[in-house]
Amino acid sequence: MNSKAILAVAAFAAIASAGVRADEADASQFALQFTSTRPVAEVKAEAIVEAKSHSTIPAASKVMEPMKTSTEVRTVRAQAIEAVRLGQIGYGEAGGL
Template sequence: MNTKSIIAIAALAAAVSGVARADEADGSQYAVKFEGSRTRAEVMAEAATVSATRSTEPAGSRVAAPLASKLDTKIVRAQAAEAVRLGKIPSGELSL
């Protein structure tokens, strides 16, 4: 026999041997069994009150109002550009 066919047979045997395992098909060993103390009507009443009081707005979706400022945008940009030119603020690859 050829070496390739021996390796192929060994690989196939290893793959098939790990596939077949006997177990229950329904997985009943993992089922959680419990008994509730509340009635169905109590649960339904609580569910109705939760939906009435719940907000549909996602958390953190509100945008903060813009802050009032006395500075002009053009002046701030000019000052930043001057600071970069004078080397007070690193820019580009030098900022690392």
């Protein structure tokens, strides 16, 4: 019984592996024909200008100046608490309108 199971597994493996074949690693199917209308020197000069003028600081890390206002923080907080109490704005995860 044990030998029959081994023979069955071996036969299945032989049949399954016969259908698996890799294609030729030929890059010609990926080759593209490209004709440029700009000279190489122009493209390089443009790349140098862009590299020198490009900022490496992410836009999200920039901090805005505090806004100048005459309203006090206590007043704004009190208004927000009152709006939540009256149901004018949501509160927490289930606080959608």
